[in-house]
Amino acid sequence: IVFIGYLIYPAQKGAQKTNYMPWYDIVLMLLGSASFFYYTFDAMTIIQQGNKFELYQIIIGVVGILCLLELCRRCVGIPIIIVAVAFIVYAIGWGLTNADVWRRVEGLVGKLFYTTTSGILSTPVNTCSKYIAIFIIFGAFLERTGIADFFIKISNSIVGGFSGGPAKVAVVASALEGMVSGSSVANTVGSGSVTIPLMKKTGYKPEFAAAAEASASTGGQIMPPIMGAAAFLMAETVGVPYSNIVVKAILPAVLYFAGVFITVHLEAKKEGLRGLTKDELPRLKPLLKQTYLLLPLLLLIYLVGTSTRSIAYAAAIAIVVAIFVSLFNKEHRITPKRILEALAAGGQGMITVAAACGVAGIVA
DSSP: OHHHHHHHOOOSTTTTTBBOOOOHHOOOOOOOOHHHHHHHTTHHHHHTTTTTTOOHHHHHHHHHHHHHHHHHHHTOOOHHHHHHHHHHHHHHHHSSSSHHHHHHHHHHHHHHSSSSSSSSHHHHHHHHIIIIIHHHHHEEEHHTHHHHHHHHHHHHHHTTTTTTHHHHEEEHHHHHHHHHHOHHHHHHHHHEEEHHHHHHTTTTTHHHHHHHHHHHHHHGGSSSSSSOOOHHHHHHHHHOHHHHHHHHHHHHHHHHHHHHHHHHHHHHHHHTTOOEEEEEEEEOHHHHHHHHGEEEEHHHHHHHTTSSSSSHHHHHHHHHHHHHHHHTTEEEEEOHHHHHHHHHHHHHHHHHHHHHHHHHHHHH
Protein backbone atom coordinates (compact mmCIF):
# COMPACT_ATOMS: atom_id res chain seq x y z
CA ILE A 1 0.00 0.00 0.00
CA VAL A 2 2.79 2.44 0.91
CA PHE A 3 4.70 1.61 -2.28
CA ILE A 4 1.69 2.00 -4.61
CA GLY A 5 0.36 4.98 -2.65
CA TYR A 6 3.43 7.15 -3.28
CA LEU A 7 3.34 6.16 -6.96
CA ILE A 8 -0.20 7.52 -7.30
CA TYR A 9 -0.67 10.39 -4.82
CA PRO A 10 1.55 13.50 -5.24
CA ALA A 11 2.55 15.73 -2.32
CA GLN A 12 0.03 18.36 -3.48
CA LYS A 13 -3.23 17.72 -5.31
CA GLY A 14 -2.99 18.60 -8.98
CA ALA A 15 0.83 18.44 -8.97
CA GLN A 16 0.94 15.04 -10.68
CA LYS A 17 2.77 14.68 -14.01
CA THR A 18 2.55 11.63 -16.25
CA ASN A 19 5.48 9.22 -15.86
CA TYR A 20 7.28 11.55 -13.47
CA MET A 21 8.06 11.32 -9.75
CA PRO A 22 9.98 13.92 -7.71
CA TRP A 23 13.11 12.54 -6.01
CA TYR A 24 11.65 13.06 -2.51
CA ASP A 25 8.58 10.92 -3.39
CA ILE A 26 10.89 8.11 -4.54
CA VAL A 27 12.86 8.38 -1.25
CA LEU A 28 9.67 8.32 0.89
CA MET A 29 8.25 5.42 -1.14
CA LEU A 30 11.41 3.33 -0.74
CA LEU A 31 11.98 4.17 2.94
CA GLY A 32 8.31 3.62 3.89
CA SER A 33 7.87 0.31 2.08
CA ALA A 34 11.35 -0.92 3.18
CA SER A 35 10.34 -0.32 6.84
CA PHE A 36 7.29 -2.57 6.55
CA PHE A 37 9.18 -5.15 4.44
CA TYR A 38 11.87 -5.30 7.16
CA TYR A 39 9.18 -6.30 9.67
CA THR A 40 7.92 -8.93 7.23
CA PHE A 41 11.29 -10.55 6.49
CA ASP A 42 12.68 -10.36 10.05
CA ALA A 43 9.41 -11.22 11.83
CA MET A 44 10.70 -14.29 13.76
CA THR A 45 13.66 -12.36 15.24
CA ILE A 46 11.35 -9.51 16.31
CA ILE A 47 8.88 -11.93 17.93
CA GLN A 48 11.62 -13.78 19.84
CA GLN A 49 13.33 -10.64 21.22
CA GLY A 50 10.21 -9.55 23.17
CA ASN A 51 9.97 -5.89 24.19
CA LYS A 52 13.65 -5.02 23.84
CA PHE A 53 14.39 -3.22 20.59
CA GLU A 54 17.69 -2.12 19.11
CA LEU A 55 18.20 1.54 18.14
CA TYR A 56 18.08 0.73 14.40
CA GLN A 57 14.74 -1.07 14.89
CA ILE A 58 13.22 1.97 16.61
CA ILE A 59 14.47 4.20 13.75
CA ILE A 60 12.92 1.82 11.18
CA GLY A 61 9.62 1.89 13.13
CA VAL A 62 9.59 5.72 13.33
CA VAL A 63 10.33 6.00 9.58
CA GLY A 64 7.51 3.54 8.78
CA ILE A 65 5.01 5.42 10.98
CA LEU A 66 5.96 8.84 9.52
CA CYS A 67 5.79 7.59 5.92
CA LEU A 68 2.33 6.08 6.57
CA LEU A 69 1.10 9.35 8.16
CA GLU A 70 2.35 11.33 5.14
CA LEU A 71 0.65 8.94 2.70
CA CYS A 72 -2.58 9.21 4.70
CA ARG A 73 -2.33 13.03 4.57
CA ARG A 74 -2.03 12.85 0.77
CA CYS A 75 -4.93 10.49 0.10
CA VAL A 76 -7.31 11.08 3.06
CA GLY A 77 -6.58 14.57 4.41
CA ILE A 78 -5.21 16.58 7.32
CA PRO A 79 -7.93 16.04 10.04
CA ILE A 80 -7.17 12.33 10.70
CA ILE A 81 -3.41 13.17 10.89
CA ILE A 82 -4.04 15.90 13.50
CA VAL A 83 -5.98 13.39 15.63
CA ALA A 84 -3.28 10.70 15.29
CA VAL A 85 -0.41 13.08 16.09
CA ALA A 86 -2.31 14.46 19.11
CA PHE A 87 -2.69 10.91 20.47
CA ILE A 88 0.99 10.10 19.83
CA VAL A 89 2.10 13.25 21.71
CA TYR A 90 -0.34 12.41 24.53
CA ALA A 91 1.09 8.86 24.76
CA ILE A 92 4.69 10.13 25.03
CA GLY A 93 3.75 12.74 27.65
CA TRP A 94 5.24 16.07 28.73
CA GLY A 95 7.95 17.21 31.16
CA LEU A 96 9.87 13.93 31.17
CA THR A 97 13.64 13.47 31.49
CA ASN A 98 15.56 12.36 28.38
CA ALA A 99 15.81 8.76 29.65
CA ASP A 100 12.06 8.60 30.33
CA VAL A 101 11.23 10.06 26.90
CA TRP A 102 13.39 7.43 25.18
CA ARG A 103 11.75 4.63 27.19
CA ARG A 104 8.29 5.97 26.25
CA VAL A 105 9.23 6.31 22.56
CA GLU A 106 10.72 2.80 22.51
CA GLY A 107 7.56 1.33 24.10
CA LEU A 108 5.27 3.35 21.84
CA VAL A 109 7.06 2.42 18.59
CA GLY A 110 7.07 -1.23 19.71
CA LYS A 111 3.29 -1.12 20.24
CA LEU A 112 2.45 0.93 17.15
CA PHE A 113 4.77 -0.76 14.65
CA TYR A 114 5.90 -4.17 15.90
CA THR A 115 2.72 -5.79 17.23
CA THR A 116 -0.43 -7.11 15.58
CA THR A 117 -2.68 -6.68 18.63
CA SER A 118 -2.41 -2.89 18.76
CA GLY A 119 -1.14 -0.15 16.47
CA ILE A 120 -0.91 -0.04 12.69
CA LEU A 121 -1.32 -3.77 12.02
CA SER A 122 -4.21 -4.28 14.47
CA THR A 123 -7.95 -4.84 13.93
CA PRO A 124 -8.66 -2.10 11.31
CA VAL A 125 -5.88 -3.21 8.90
CA ASN A 126 -6.59 -6.88 9.65
CA THR A 127 -10.26 -6.36 8.74
CA CYS A 128 -9.22 -4.33 5.70
CA SER A 129 -7.04 -7.14 4.34
CA LYS A 130 -9.57 -9.87 5.18
CA TYR A 131 -12.82 -8.32 3.96
CA ILE A 132 -12.72 -4.75 2.66
CA ALA A 133 -10.07 -5.31 -0.06
CA ILE A 134 -12.09 -7.97 -1.87
CA PHE A 135 -15.26 -5.86 -1.78
CA ILE A 136 -13.49 -2.82 -3.25
CA ILE A 137 -12.26 -5.06 -6.08
CA PHE A 138 -15.81 -6.44 -6.45
CA GLY A 139 -17.16 -2.88 -6.82
CA ALA A 140 -14.52 -2.15 -9.49
CA PHE A 141 -15.59 -5.26 -11.44
CA LEU A 142 -19.26 -4.23 -11.25
CA GLU A 143 -18.37 -0.89 -12.85
CA ARG A 144 -16.32 -2.49 -15.65
CA THR A 145 -18.94 -5.17 -16.40
CA GLY A 146 -21.78 -2.63 -16.83
CA ILE A 147 -23.76 -3.69 -13.74
CA ALA A 148 -23.37 -0.27 -12.05
CA ASP A 149 -24.42 1.41 -15.34
CA PHE A 150 -27.51 -0.84 -15.43
CA PHE A 151 -28.55 0.49 -11.98
CA ILE A 152 -28.36 4.11 -13.22
CA LYS A 153 -30.40 3.34 -16.34
CA ILE A 154 -33.13 1.48 -14.46
CA SER A 155 -33.34 4.34 -11.91
CA ASN A 156 -33.75 6.80 -14.80
CA SER A 157 -36.47 4.65 -16.32
CA ILE A 158 -38.46 4.38 -13.05
CA VAL A 159 -38.27 7.92 -11.57
CA GLY A 160 -36.63 10.07 -14.28
CA GLY A 161 -39.97 11.31 -15.68
CA PHE A 162 -41.26 12.73 -12.38
CA SER A 163 -40.91 16.36 -11.26
CA GLY A 164 -37.17 17.05 -10.84
CA GLY A 165 -36.54 13.51 -12.06
CA PRO A 166 -32.71 13.56 -12.38
CA ALA A 167 -32.28 14.40 -8.66
CA LYS A 168 -34.55 11.49 -7.77
CA VAL A 169 -32.52 9.32 -10.14
CA ALA A 170 -29.40 10.38 -8.18
CA VAL A 171 -31.04 9.16 -4.96
CA VAL A 172 -32.37 5.86 -6.35
CA ALA A 173 -29.18 5.16 -8.34
CA SER A 174 -27.03 5.85 -5.28
CA ALA A 175 -29.16 3.49 -3.19
CA LEU A 176 -28.85 0.74 -5.81
CA GLU A 177 -25.18 1.40 -6.48
CA GLY A 178 -24.53 1.58 -2.74
CA MET A 179 -25.79 -2.00 -2.50
CA VAL A 180 -22.85 -3.13 -4.63
CA SER A 181 -20.05 -0.65 -3.86
CA GLY A 182 -20.37 0.21 -0.14
CA SER A 183 -18.47 3.41 -0.93
CA SER A 184 -19.67 7.01 -1.02
CA VAL A 185 -16.76 7.98 -3.31
CA ALA A 186 -17.49 5.18 -5.81
CA ASN A 187 -21.15 6.22 -5.78
CA THR A 188 -20.37 9.87 -6.46
CA VAL A 189 -18.04 9.00 -9.33
CA GLY A 190 -20.31 6.26 -10.74
CA SER A 191 -23.70 8.00 -10.73
CA GLY A 192 -22.64 11.64 -10.26
CA SER A 193 -20.99 11.89 -13.68
CA VAL A 194 -24.42 11.20 -15.20
CA THR A 195 -26.89 12.73 -12.72
CA ILE A 196 -25.21 16.09 -11.93
CA PRO A 197 -25.18 17.33 -15.58
CA LEU A 198 -28.80 16.08 -15.96
CA MET A 199 -29.89 17.92 -12.79
CA LYS A 200 -28.30 21.17 -13.99
CA LYS A 201 -29.93 20.72 -17.42
CA THR A 202 -33.33 20.24 -15.74
CA GLY A 203 -32.97 23.53 -13.82
CA TYR A 204 -31.43 22.69 -10.46
CA LYS A 205 -28.77 25.12 -9.20
CA PRO A 206 -25.25 23.67 -9.61
CA GLU A 207 -24.63 23.72 -5.84
CA PHE A 208 -27.93 21.91 -5.15
CA ALA A 209 -27.16 19.31 -7.86
CA ALA A 210 -23.77 18.64 -6.24
CA ALA A 211 -25.31 18.56 -2.73
CA ALA A 212 -28.09 16.14 -3.76
CA GLU A 213 -25.58 13.76 -5.37
CA ALA A 214 -23.15 13.99 -2.42
CA SER A 215 -25.92 13.40 0.15
CA ALA A 216 -27.37 10.47 -1.78
CA SER A 217 -23.93 8.94 -2.44
CA THR A 218 -22.95 9.20 1.24
CA GLY A 219 -25.73 6.71 1.97
CA GLY A 220 -23.89 4.18 -0.19
CA GLN A 221 -21.68 3.20 2.75
CA ILE A 222 -24.67 2.33 4.98
CA MET A 223 -26.71 0.50 2.32
CA PRO A 224 -26.74 -3.31 2.78
CA PRO A 225 -25.48 -5.82 1.81
CA ILE A 226 -22.01 -4.34 1.05
CA MET A 227 -21.49 -1.55 3.54
CA GLY A 228 -18.38 0.56 4.18
CA ALA A 229 -15.35 -0.37 6.27
CA ALA A 230 -17.15 0.55 9.51
CA ALA A 231 -19.63 -2.35 9.17
CA PHE A 232 -16.81 -4.92 8.92
CA LEU A 233 -15.01 -3.32 11.86
CA MET A 234 -18.25 -3.50 13.89
CA ALA A 235 -18.64 -7.21 13.11
CA GLU A 236 -14.99 -7.90 14.02
CA THR A 237 -14.93 -5.78 17.20
CA VAL A 238 -18.33 -6.67 18.65
CA GLY A 239 -18.15 -10.31 17.59
CA VAL A 240 -21.56 -10.24 15.88
CA PRO A 241 -22.06 -12.07 12.54
CA TYR A 242 -21.85 -9.65 9.61
CA SER A 243 -25.25 -10.92 8.35
CA ASN A 244 -26.89 -9.61 11.59
CA ILE A 245 -25.47 -6.12 11.01
CA VAL A 246 -26.71 -6.21 7.39
CA VAL A 247 -30.29 -7.00 8.50
CA LYS A 248 -30.31 -4.30 11.20
CA ALA A 249 -28.95 -1.70 8.75
CA ILE A 250 -31.81 -2.07 6.22
CA LEU A 251 -34.36 0.20 7.97
CA PRO A 252 -31.93 3.08 8.80
CA ALA A 253 -30.60 2.98 5.21
CA VAL A 254 -34.13 3.09 3.72
CA LEU A 255 -35.08 5.99 6.04
CA TYR A 256 -31.92 7.88 5.07
CA PHE A 257 -32.61 7.59 1.34
CA ALA A 258 -36.30 8.39 1.88
CA GLY A 259 -35.27 11.61 3.65
CA VAL A 260 -32.99 12.68 0.78
CA PHE A 261 -35.67 11.72 -1.79
CA ILE A 262 -38.34 13.85 -0.04
CA THR A 263 -35.91 16.80 0.14
CA VAL A 264 -35.16 16.77 -3.60
CA HIS A 265 -38.89 16.36 -4.35
CA LEU A 266 -39.76 19.45 -2.28
CA GLU A 267 -36.97 21.44 -3.94
CA ALA A 268 -38.25 20.40 -7.40
CA LYS A 269 -41.80 21.52 -6.49
CA LYS A 270 -40.51 24.78 -5.05
CA GLU A 271 -38.53 25.58 -8.23
CA GLY A 272 -41.22 24.18 -10.55
CA LEU A 273 -38.81 21.76 -12.21
CA ARG A 274 -39.86 19.17 -14.79
CA GLY A 275 -38.69 15.61 -15.25
CA LEU A 276 -36.99 14.07 -18.26
CA THR A 277 -38.94 13.88 -21.53
CA LYS A 278 -40.05 10.54 -22.98
CA ASP A 279 -37.24 10.71 -25.54
CA GLU A 280 -34.63 11.19 -22.81
CA LEU A 281 -35.87 8.30 -20.67
CA PRO A 282 -34.32 4.83 -21.13
CA ARG A 283 -36.98 2.29 -22.11
CA LEU A 284 -37.84 -0.11 -19.28
CA LYS A 285 -38.64 -3.16 -21.44
CA PRO A 286 -35.11 -3.66 -22.87
CA LEU A 287 -33.69 -3.04 -19.39
CA LEU A 288 -35.84 -5.82 -17.90
CA LYS A 289 -34.16 -8.22 -20.32
CA GLN A 290 -30.87 -7.36 -18.59
CA THR A 291 -32.01 -8.30 -15.08
CA TYR A 292 -29.59 -11.24 -15.27
CA LEU A 293 -26.95 -8.61 -14.39
CA LEU A 294 -28.33 -8.70 -10.83
CA LEU A 295 -27.18 -12.33 -10.43
CA PRO A 296 -23.77 -11.53 -8.77
CA LEU A 297 -25.47 -9.31 -6.19
CA LEU A 298 -28.29 -11.79 -5.46
CA LEU A 299 -25.76 -14.61 -5.07
CA LEU A 300 -23.65 -12.46 -2.73
CA ILE A 301 -26.71 -11.60 -0.59
CA TYR A 302 -27.61 -15.31 -0.40
CA LEU A 303 -24.08 -16.48 0.52
CA VAL A 304 -23.58 -13.74 3.15
CA GLY A 305 -27.13 -14.04 4.54
CA THR A 306 -27.02 -17.83 4.95
CA SER A 307 -23.39 -17.86 6.21
CA THR A 308 -22.69 -20.77 3.83
CA ARG A 309 -19.25 -19.39 3.04
CA SER A 310 -16.90 -16.78 4.50
CA ILE A 311 -17.55 -13.17 3.45
CA ALA A 312 -14.32 -12.97 1.42
CA TYR A 313 -15.10 -16.25 -0.36
CA ALA A 314 -18.63 -15.04 -1.17
CA ALA A 315 -17.25 -11.81 -2.68
CA ALA A 316 -14.66 -13.76 -4.73
CA ILE A 317 -17.41 -16.01 -6.13
CA ALA A 318 -19.53 -12.91 -6.91
CA ILE A 319 -16.60 -11.41 -8.90
CA VAL A 320 -16.35 -14.59 -11.01
CA VAL A 321 -20.14 -14.52 -11.61
CA ALA A 322 -19.98 -10.79 -12.55
CA ILE A 323 -17.33 -11.62 -15.19
CA PHE A 324 -19.48 -14.51 -16.46
CA VAL A 325 -22.77 -12.52 -16.78
CA SER A 326 -20.96 -9.68 -18.56
CA LEU A 327 -20.24 -12.08 -21.43
CA PHE A 328 -23.95 -11.82 -22.32
CA ASN A 329 -23.89 -8.00 -22.24
CA LYS A 330 -22.71 -6.76 -25.67
CA GLU A 331 -22.14 -3.17 -24.52
CA HIS A 332 -19.92 -4.05 -21.54
CA ARG A 333 -18.59 -7.49 -22.42
CA ILE A 334 -15.54 -8.24 -20.31
CA THR A 335 -12.13 -8.37 -21.98
CA PRO A 336 -8.63 -9.04 -20.60
CA LYS A 337 -8.02 -5.26 -20.74
CA ARG A 338 -11.17 -4.55 -18.66
CA ILE A 339 -10.17 -7.21 -16.12
CA LEU A 340 -6.78 -5.48 -15.71
CA GLU A 341 -8.54 -2.09 -15.43
CA ALA A 342 -10.87 -3.47 -12.71
CA LEU A 343 -7.92 -4.91 -10.76
CA ALA A 344 -6.02 -1.62 -11.11
CA ALA A 345 -9.07 0.40 -9.97
CA GLY A 346 -9.56 -2.00 -7.03
CA GLY A 347 -5.90 -1.65 -6.04
CA GLN A 348 -6.06 2.14 -6.27
CA GLY A 349 -9.32 2.20 -4.27
CA MET A 350 -7.60 0.19 -1.53
CA ILE A 351 -4.92 2.82 -0.85
CA THR A 352 -7.18 5.39 0.83
CA VAL A 353 -9.03 2.81 2.94
CA ALA A 354 -5.90 0.92 4.03
CA ALA A 355 -3.95 4.08 4.89
CA ALA A 356 -6.91 5.36 6.94
CA CYS A 357 -7.22 1.97 8.69
CA GLY A 358 -3.49 2.02 9.56
CA VAL A 359 -3.77 5.50 11.11
CA ALA A 360 -7.00 4.46 12.90
CA GLY A 361 -4.94 1.65 14.48
CA ILE A 362 -2.47 4.28 15.78
CA VAL A 363 -5.33 6.24 17.38
CA ALA A 364 -6.82 3.07 18.91
